[in-house]
Amino acid sequence: MCEGIGLGLRSPIAAPLFDGTAPQALRWLEIHPENYLSRGGRYAAQLAQARERYPLLTHGLTMGFGALAPFDASYLRSLRALLHELRVPWHSDHLCFAQVDDVYLHDLLPLPLHEEAIALAVQRIHEAQDALHVPIALEPISWYARPPDSPLDEAEFIGEIVARSGAKLLLDVNNVYVNAMNHGFDARGFIDKLPLDQVVQLHIAGHHLRPDGRRIDTHAAAISDPVYELFDYTMRKLARPLPVLLERDDEFPPFAELAQEIERLDVIYRGALAGFRSRAEKARAST
Amino acid sequence: MSTLAAYQRAMVSLAFAEDDARPHIPGFELYRDMIRARLFAMAKVAYERSFDAHCFARYLADRPPASPFIREVIAGFGPYAEREASGLRVSLLRFETAKWQVASLPYPASEAGELDFEARLVVNPTLLRVPLEHVVTEDERAEAHILLVYRRPDDHGVLWSRLPRVAALLADEAPKQKLSERVAAYFARGVDTADEAGLTRLADELMLAVERGIVLGTEL
Numbered sequence: 001m002c003e004g005i006g007l008g009l010r011s012p013i014a015a016p017l018f019d020g021t022a023p024q025a026l027r028w029l030e031i032h033p034e035n036y037l038s039r040g041g042r043y044a045a046q047l048a049q050a051r052e053r054y055p056l057l058t059h060g061l062t063m064g065f066g067a068l069a070p071f072d073a074s075y076l077r078s079l080r081a082l083l084h085e086l087r088v089p090w091h092s093d094h095l096c097f098a099q100v101d102d103v104y105l106h107d108l109l110p111l112p113l114h115e116e117a118i119a120l121a122v123q124r125i126h127e128a129q130d131a132l133h134v135p136i137a138l139e140p141i142s143w144y145a146r147p148p149d150s151p152l153d154e155a156e157f158i159g160e161i162v163a164r165s166g167a168k169l170l171l172d173v174n175n176v177y178v179n180a181m182n183h184g185f186d187a188r189g190f191i192d193k194l195p196l197d198q199v200v201q202l203h204i205a206g207h208h209l210r211p212d213g214r215r216i217d218t219h220a221a222a223i224s225d226p227v228y229e230l231f232d233y234t235m236r237k238l239a240r241p242l243p244v245l246l247e248r249d250d251e252f253p254p255f256a257e258l259a260q261e262i263e264r265l266d267v268i269y270r271g272a273l274a275g276f277r278s279r280a281e282k283a284r285a286s287t
Numbered sequence: 288m289s290t291l292a293a294y295q296r297a298m299v300s301l302a303f304a305e306d307d308a309r310p311h312i313p314g315f316e317l318y319r320d321m322i323r324a325r326l327f328a329m330a331k332v333a334y335e336r337s338f339d340a341h342c343f344a345r346y347l348a349d350r351p352p353a354s355p356f357i358r359e360v361i362a363g364f365g366p367y368a369e370r371e372a373s374g375l376r377v378s379l380l381r382f383e384t385a386k387w388q389v390a391s392l393p394y395p396a397s398e399a400g401e402l403d404f405e406a407r408l409v410v411n412p413t414l415l416r417v418p419l420e421h422v423v424t425e426d427e428r429a430e431a432h433i434l435l436v437y438r439r440p441d442d443h444g445v446l447w448s449r450l451p452r453v454a455a456l457l458a459d460e461a462p463k464q465k466l467s468e469r470v471a472a473y474f475a476r477g478v479d480t481a482d483e484a485g486l487t488r489l490a491d492e493l494m495l496a497v498e499r500g501i502v503l504g505t506e507l
Contacts, residue, residue, distance in 0.1 A: 034355055034356055034357070037356070038356075038393065039358075039391045039393065040391065040392050040393035040394045040413070040438075041390050041391055041392070041394070041438060041443050042390070042443035043391070044393070044394075045443060061355075062355040067295070068291065068292055068295060072355060075355050097295055097298075099355075100295045100296055100298065100299045101296070101299075102353050103299050103303070103351040103352060103353060104352045104353065104354060104355050104360070105298065105299070105302055105322055105352070106322060106325060106326065106352055106357050106360070107302075107318065107321055107322045107325070109295075109298050109318060112290075112291060112294060116289065116290075116291050117291060120291070144314070144315075144317045144318065145313075145314030145315045145317070145318070146314070147294060148290070148294060149290055149294075214317075216317075216321075
C-alpha cells in the first residue's frame with residue numbers, strides 16, 4: 001500500500017532518489033505517464049530504477065475530464081498498458097480541460113462551474129475508467145480566472161461530480177490555498193465542504209507570489225507556512241493514512257532542502273495520524 | 288455550438304494566436320503567458336543554436352500542439368522552421384531536431400553477432416541519418432553530408448558521427464539485404480572504387496561504426 005510522503009520523479013532530482021541519500025521519510029514516487037510513454041533513454045532508465053526501489057503512483061497531465069474532445073485512443077491504450085504494468089491502485093488527472101478538438105493546451109484550464117460541465121466530467125470519468133480499468137482520482141486545479149456562466153460554488157461542483165461519477169479525489173492542498181487567496185474564500189471552509197471520504201491522495205507544493213498579489217501554483221518554490229498549516233488541518237480532518245506528494249517541478253534546490261520539506265511533512269503527517277490513533281484507542285477502550 | 292465549446296475554443300486562440308490576432312479575454316491573459324512560457328522555454332533548450340522566437344510563435348499559431356507529448360510538439364518545430372530557413376540554419380534545425388528526437392527514442396533490445404557478410408546488418412535502433420548541407424559539429428562550412436545521430440543503450444547522451452562510407456552503406460533503406468548485398472550496392476553506386484583499397488576503406492569505417500555503437504553487428 002502506498003502511503004506517507006512521496007515525491008514526483010523528475011530528472012534533475014533523480015540521482016539522490018536512487019543513491020541511498022533520500023530521507024527515510026520518503027516512501028513512494030509519483031510519475032507523469034506523459035514523460036515515459038513510448039520513450040526510451042534517460043526517462044526509461046529512471047522509471048526502471050524507480051520501480052525497483054519505490055512504490056509508484058501515476059498522475060496524468062492531459063486527460064482533462066472537462067474537455068469536449070474525445071480521448072486520444074492511442075494515448076489511452078499506452079496509458080492502460082503502463083498502469084497495468086505498474087499495478088497502480090488508481091490513476092489521477094485533473095478536473096479541467098487541457099485539450100480542445102485536436103489541440104493540446106499543455107496546461108490546465110478551468111471549467112465553467114455549471115451543470116453541462118458536471119455532466120461532461122461524469123461521462124468522461126466513466127469513459128476513462130472503462131478504458132483504463134483502474135479507478136480515477138480527480139484533482140481540482142488551481143485557477144486564475146472564473147470562466148463565464150459559473151453559477152455553482154466550486155466545492156459543490158466538485159462534490160456533485162464525485163457523487164455522480166464515483167471518482168476518487170486527489171486533493172491538492174496548495175491549490176486550495178492559492179485559490180482561496182486569489183479569489184477570497186476560506187480555505188478550511190472549502191475543504192470542509194468537499195467529500196473527504198473520497199480523498200485517496202494529497203498533493204502539496206510551493207507557489208509564487210507575484211508583485212500584484214496573485215499567487216501562481218508553480219511547484220517551483222518551497223512550501224509556504226500557511227500551506228503546511230492547511231496540510232495539518234487537512235490531515236487531521238482526514239485522519240487516515242494515505243499518500244501525500246511533494247510536487248517540485250522547477251527551480252530545484254539542493255536535494256537537502258527537499259529532504260527537509262519531506263521530513264517536515266512527515267512530522268505533520270505522523271502527528272495527525274497519532275492523534276487519530278490515540279482517539280480511536282481511547283474510544284475502543286471506553287466501549 | 289454550446290457556450291462550453293465556444294469558451295474552450297476561445298482558449299485555443301488565446302493561447303496560440305500570434306500577438307496581433309489574439310483575442311482579448313479579460314482575466315485569462317495569464318493562461319496565454321503560462322502556456323507559451325512553458326513551450327518557448329522547452330524549445331529554446333532543444334534548439335539552442337537555431338531557435339527563433341518569432342518563427343516559434345508562427346509555428347504555434349499555424350500548428351497548435353497536436354500531441355499529448357510536449358516533446359513531440361517541440362520536435363515539430365524544426366521541420367516547420369526549415370520551410371522558411373536557408374543556408375546554415377537549415378542544417379542546424381535538422382541537427383537539433385534529430386538530437387531532440389534521438390534522446391527519447393526507445394531502444395528495443397536486439398541481438399547481434401560479429402559482422403558476417405552473409406547476414407543482415409543490425410543497426411542501432413535509435414540511429415537517424417540526417418542530410419545536412421553545412422557542417423554543424425565543427426566549423427560551419429558548406430559541405431553536403433549525412434550525419435549519423437544516435438544513442439547507445441547505456442549512454443543517455445546523444446552522439447553523432449559523420450562516417451561517410453557507413454552512411455552511404457546504410458543509404459538504400461534495404462534492411463532485408465545481406466551485408467554482402469549492401470556492399471555490392473554501395474560500390475555499384477560509385478561511392479568508392481570497387482577494388483581492394485575501396486573495400487579496406489569501407490571495412491575500416493565499418494569497424495569504427497561498430498566500436499561507436501552505430502552498427503551493432505549482423506543478425507545471429
